[in-house]
Amino acid sequence: MASLIQPVVISGPSGSGKSTLLERLFKEFPDCFSFSVSHTTRKPRPGEEHGKHYYYVTREEFDQLIKDSGFLEHAEFSGNKYGTSKKSVQEIMASGRLCFLDVEINGVKSIKAADMKPRPRFIFVQPPSLEALKARLQGRGTETEESLQKRLATAQEALDYAKQPGSYDHVIINDDLDVAYEKLKGILIADITEIQKAKLKAQK
Numbered sequence: 001m002a003s004l005i006q007p008v009v010i011s012g013p014s015g016s017g018k019s020t021l022l023e024r025l026f027k028e029f030p031d032c033f034s035f036s037v038s039h040t041t042r043k044p045r046p047g048e049e050h051g052k053h054y055y056y057v058t059r060e061e062f063d064q065l066i067k068d069s070g071f072l073e074h075a076e077f078s079g080n081k082y083g084t085s086k087k088s089v090q091e092i093m094a095s096g097r098l099c100f101l102d103v104e105i106n107g108v109k110s111i112k113a114a115d116m117k118p119r120p121r122f123i124f125v126q127p128p129s130l131e132a133l134k135a136r137l138q139g140r141g142t143e144t145e146e147s148l149q150k151r152l153a154t155a156q157e158a159l160d161y162a163k164q165p166g167s168y169d170h171v172i173i174n175d176d177l178d179v180a181y182e183k184l185k186g187i188l189i190a191d192i193t194e195i196q197k198a199k200l201k202a203q204k
């Protein structure tokens with residue numbers, strides 16, 4: 001079995017470009033990465049699958065998992081609980097893929113406190129400015145005026161945290177997308193090479 005690849009925690013304000021960068025990475029290197037599947041107490045939406053989009057659990061099951069120290073991080077948003085279980089990350093690691101965790105700032109802090117082995121790397125995706133972030137969120141067409149203001153306020157908090165020494169291993173400024181993507185690839189290239197080598201060996 002290949003050595004365990006360190007998971008990567010990616011964080012950054014909503015609209016900073018995390019999904020755009022990861023989509024490109026997953027496309028260029030298929031079968032090398034996976035997202036951990038989160039647990040949630042919210043009901044599945046049409047088309048969503050248990051184990052694929054989320055693990056759908058009751059509040060009681062969720063709380064039991066908290067008691068059993070089963071979560072790396074968990075939080076409540078608009079009346080529903082969400083969490084990343086240690087098990088879902090370990091399963092991806094055991095599969096030989098690199099596990100990505102896309103979490104907000106409190107998730108970053110919890111994962112740091114969880115003292116995971118191997119220690120994940122923490123990457124922050126930073127927008128070139130708050131004005132650019134606002135323009136991108138507006139351009140994406142997914143926000144109401146209220147949700148836009150909320151996201152911008154949270155963004156400031158995330159930017160302040162990222163400025164603290166030691167908060168992240170890498171900061172990627174997503175101004176020019178190609179430059180930002182090359183930086184991300186550069187951070188991960190040693191892992192990608194290792195994953196690809198292990199895959200080739202397994203095929204033999």
Ligand SMILES: Nc1ncnc2c1ncn2[C@@H]1O[C@H](COP(=O)(O)OP(=O)(O)OP(=O)(O)O)[C@@H](O)[C@H]1O
Binds near residue numbers: 136137
């Ligand atoms: N370097 C860039 N230059 C210009 N536009 C960009 C750049 N990177 C991303 N965008 C655009 O900005 C918008 C927000 O990007 P994206 O959805 O990837 O952000 P996100 O960080 O994943 O947000 P969320 O956390 O809300 O999922 C998208 O419309 C995307 O096409």
